[in-house]
Structure formats: structure tokens, C-alpha cells
Amino acid sequence: MAIMKKKLKFFGFAFAFACLVCGVVSYGSEPLSVLSFLENDAVWAKPSSVTYQPLMVNLTLIHGAASIGAVCLDGTLPGYHLDRGFGSGANSWLVHLEGGGWCNTVRNCVYRKTTRRGSSTYMESQIQFTGILSNKAEENPDFFNWNRVKLRYCDGASFSGDSELESEQLQFRGQKIWLAAIEELMFQGMQTANQALLSGCSAGGLASLIHCDEFRSLFTESTKVKCLSDAGFFLDAVDVSGNRTLKNLFEGVVQLQDVQKNLPKSCLDQLDPTSCFFPQNMVQHIETPLFLLNAAYDSWQVQASLAPHSADPNGFWSDCKANHANCTSSQIQFLQDFRDELLNNLKDFANTPQTGLFINSCFAHCQSERQETWFADNSPLLDNKPIAVAVGDWYFDREVVKAIDCAYPCDNTCHNLVFK
Numbered sequence: 001m002a003i004m005k006k007k008l009k010f011f012g013f014a015f016a017f018a019c020l021v022c023g024v025v026s027y028g029s030e031p032l033s034v035l036s037f038l039e040n041d042a043v044w045a046k047p048s049s050v051t052y053q054p055l056m057v058n059l060t061l062i063h064g065a066a067s068i069g070a071v072c073l074d075g076t077l078p079g080y081h082l083d084r085g086f087g088s089g090a091n092s093w094l095v096h097l098e099g100g101g102w103c104n105t106v107r108n109c110v111y112r113k114t115t116r117r118g119s120s121t122y123m124e125s126q127i128q129f130t131g132i133l134s135n136k137a138e139e140n141p142d143f144f145n146w147n148r149v150k151l152r153y154c155d156g157a158s159f160s161g162d163s164e165l166e167s168e169q170l171q172f173r174g175q176k177i178w179l180a181a182i183e184e185l186m187f188q189g190m191q192t193a194n195q196a197l198l199s200g201c202s203a204g205g206l207a208s209l210i211h212c213d214e215f216r217s218l219f220t221e222s223t224k225v226k227c228l229s230d231a232g233f234f235l236d237a238v239d240v241s242g243n244r245t246l247k248n249l250f251e252g253v254v255q256l257q258d259v260q261k262n263l264p265k266s267c268l269d270q271l272d273p274t275s276c277f278f279p280q281n282m283v284q285h286i287e288t289p290l291f292l293l294n295a296a297y298d299s300w301q302v303q304a305s306l307a308p309h310s311a312d313p314n315g316f317w318s319d320c321k322a323n324h325a326n327c328t329s330s331q332i333q334f335l336q337d338f339r340d341e342l343l344n345n346l347k348d349f350a351n352t353p354q355t356g357l358f359i360n361s362c363f364a365h366c367q368s369e370r371q372e373t374w375f376a377d378n379s380p381l382l383d384n385k386p387i388a389v390a391v392g393d394w395y396f397d398r399e400v401v402k403a404i405d406c407a408y409p410c411d412n413t414c415h416n417l418v419f420k
Contacts, residue, residue, distance in 0.1 A: 052371050054128040055135050057081040059152070061120060062184050070180035071171050072154035073109060073118035078177040081127055081150045082188065083135055089145030092195040095185065095215070096133060096150045099202030099231070099366065103156035104252025109170050118154050131374035132199060132388070139371055142392030143197070147189070151181050151204075158207040161257025172257035178211060182218065193219060197395060198227045201366040202300065205232020209279055209286060210262065216288040226289040226395055230368040233279045233294045234301065235342060240334065241311035245304070250277045280345040291356035291394050291401075292349070293387060295364040296339040297324070297408060299417045302363070306338060322419040324363045324408075336407060343404065350402055356394035358387055361405040362414035373415050381413045 061077040062070070072078055085092060100117045103109035112118035133148045134140035155161055155174030162175045182190075190196070198215040200208035212227035219225050239245045251274040254260060260273035264285040267276035275281050283290065307317035320327035327335070339361070349355055360367075360380050367373035367387055373380055375388035382390065382403035394401040405411050 052130065054130045055083060056126045057083050057129050059123055059125050062180050065180040068176055068180055069173055070176035071173055072120055073156060073170055074113035075171055076120040078154055078181065079120050079123060079152045080181055083129055083148050085145050085147035087145050091193055092146040093190045093193045094143050094146045094148045094197045094199065097159060097200030097204035097207045098150055098153040099200065099204040100153045101203055102158065102249065102253045104249050104256060106165065106168055109156055110168055112156055118156060120154060123152055130369065130371045132368040134371065139375055141375065141388060142395065149185060153204060157253050157257040157259055158203045158210060160207065160210050160259045160262045162261060163258035175262045193223055195224045199230065199368065200232060201230045201369050202232060205229040206234065206279060208232060209282055212286050212288045212290060228291045228293065228391060230293045231298060231366045233292055235280060235345065236278045237305060237338060237341060239305065239311040240307045240317060243311060245308050245311055247274060250274050283349050289354040291391060293358045293368060295362040295367065296342060296359055296405060297335050297361065297363045299363050299365040324416060339407060356401045357403055358382055358390045358401065359404045360414065361408045361411045363416040364414065365417065380415060
């Protein structure tokens, strides 16, 4: 176990890939799947030639959180990073929810509380603010001078669980962490905001969907409030063995952490709780204006949902998962079918006037957090717009943004992920 913990050490990397393994890794006699997601194994196929000097922002623990039971998996205090706005953005707020997978069994939740995804004891004292969190106009043109917050993720259920397991000293308090953080930020000045955006990446992108309407309800009607989900549109898709790996994972999360009490009642009236944890069944119940940013061939879903080790024990997909250029024609067709399923699930959403879309045909994940993919000289483009401009045009109602890419391999602006 000591060797395993050393191997699974989580490094301070803004990209949420590595920690997403927490939701799918099993221990004991089960195979350790998706370990190649460790940060040092993931590189961008199109590295940036620009050297960035990102702002470093301190961690703040929410000291009043424990009084309402809002604690991480191990009982430690939750935290956030805040960089104050200035000038015209001094009264505008962006709250970004950190990603990092899920824990769906007692065993991997117990392991998770020994990492920064389950305990503030292991969280970095400072993190980089890049991409949508940058404080530089040349890196983040529309939100650089807003109050920008990153809420740390330490509950393992997309800030939505509310239960405990005393025998294992596990606290599943994601919903209470969300409430405690919001109360803290309102006290810090967010209650008088004239503009607000709730965003999140991966598991945090799912959380931004779950809490979108709740976030809207915090403000007066005169406050402009919208939501952004980056890489959070997880599909209930069939894997390469014909099973539903991600649905099984989500079922464990929902049941273990009592998530159903915080899912849309209008969805629960029609479907079971696990189905309502999937964005494809959730977005129709969200009333607040919402923007979906997703790679059509989302790297996390390819690795952990479509072709995990459990579905591909002989490693037929290993080379393809490491680098899409190694995929066979039949594997590419499987991935094209996945893209078709994604687009089919977005049809109704795309036809809603207040929504926004940026679906590029890339093998990527969490494109709002990385400077190279958010806004840079060689950023991914759709309709000749980088992601930052598309999101800004949509948020400020400058243009309608419903950008959907042509199928792979047509897009040469992608920053695709390749695994060593």
C-alpha cells in the first residue's frame, strides 16, 4: 500500500486530469485503472512557445464551515483562493469550481482523504491563476479584473453529497461546503455583485450545472448571472465492452454520498437519481443561461469511460488512448459515434435562445483553465474565435455563440493531449 500511495502521489498541477482517477481507481484485488492520467504522463501535442508568469493566489480556509458540518472527506476545513477585482470589474464575481473526479466506494473515498481531493491538509498553500482566472487583460480579456475565486474540491461528489460514514470517519459534505463557501463569498462582497458567473471544470463543471439555478437565486433580478460548464458534459455512454462504466461509477457516488436530495426535483420526477446526475438529463431542467464548453472527444471520457482497463483488459485500446494518431479506423469510428451521441444529446439545448456552445473536435479536457487553450496566439478556434472570446461574446450578449466543430480530423487548431 505504501508503494501504491507513492505511485499515486498527486502533484500540484492546475489541469484536473490526474485527480480524476480517484473516481475510477479500485484497490485490493481490482486492477488499478487509468493510472496514466498522472500529470507527468500528459503532454500537449501543440506546446506553447510563450512563457507565462501566472499570478499565485493564497489558500483561504473557511473557518466557520465546521459549525455547519461543511468539511472535507477527512473532517478538515474546506478552502478557496480569491483574487480581488479592480477597476470596472470590482463589483463582478467569477466563482470557479475545481474538478478532480469522484469517489464511488468506501475504499477509494478512504484513500482520497489522504490526498488534496479529500483533505485541506494536503492542499497547496498557493495555486496558479491562469486562463479564465488570469488577472491579465492579454490573457483573459473579459474577466481579468473581476473578483475571481477557485473553490477547492475535497468531497468527491461534485459538491453535492450530504451524508457521513462514521465507521470509516468519512464526511460526505459537498453540498454544505458549497453553502459555506457561498456564505463566505457573500460576506466578502459578492452579495452586491452586478455581474456573476459560476464556472467549473470536469467534476467541477458538473457541479456548476448542479448549482447553477441555486447560484442565480442568490442575487437580485438586476444582477446578470450565468453559468459555464467546462468538460462537465459526461455522457451515459456504452464502453468498448458494451457495458456502462461511467453509469456504474455515478451510481456508486449517488448512493454512497446521498446525492439525490440535491438533484433537480423535476428530473427526479421522471428518472432515477443516477440518471439525473448525468448532464444530458439535467440541462433541460436548468433555467439560468448556460454555456457548455466541451471537446467532442473528451480525453477523460475516452480514457476512463469509453475504454477503461476494466473494459479493455487486453490493452487493445492502449496505443489509441495514449495518442489518437495511433487509433485504428475502427477505433476512430467508435469515437465518431461517441461524438454523434454527444451532439444528439445537445440538439434541444442548442435550440434554446439563452444557451451557448463551444464544442471543438479535439482530444482535450478542461480548456478554460489552461492559458494555451483559453486565450493565446495559437489557441483552439471555432468560427475564428478562441474560447475566451466566444464565452465573453455569449456572457455579454455581444453575439449568439453556438459553435460546433466539424468531425476529426478537420480542426488543426486543437491542443490535443498525448500520454507518455
